[in-house]
Amino acid sequence: MSPPNIEMYTTTVCPYCTAAKRLLSERGLVWTELRIDRDPEARMAMLSRSMGARTVPQIFINGQRVGGFEELAVADHNGTLQSLIEVDTA
Secondary structure, three states: OOOOOOOOOOOOOOOHHHHHHHHHHOOOOOEEEEEEOOHOOOOOOOOHHHOOOOOOOOOEEOOEEOHHHHHHHHHHHOOOOHHHHOOOOO
8 A cells, every 4th residue: 555645735834734744743644745835836736726725734635635634633533534544546
């Protein structure tokens, strides 16, 4: 099974981004951080992929939008996160 492809759109000062990173780190997961405050192209990609959502973080696992930190925490709590990361992308 391939490791999950986790992408997180963030900004420098964002407590929810920090909380999301902590949760993923505690689960032993790694992610690609895309800083929308430093990269206008990343901001445009986030807006497109998230159907206009402007808040950060915006988290995608294997191309599927999870949402922000609150949605990530719910997914972790109800087992959805585990099923998302177990999808074989190979």
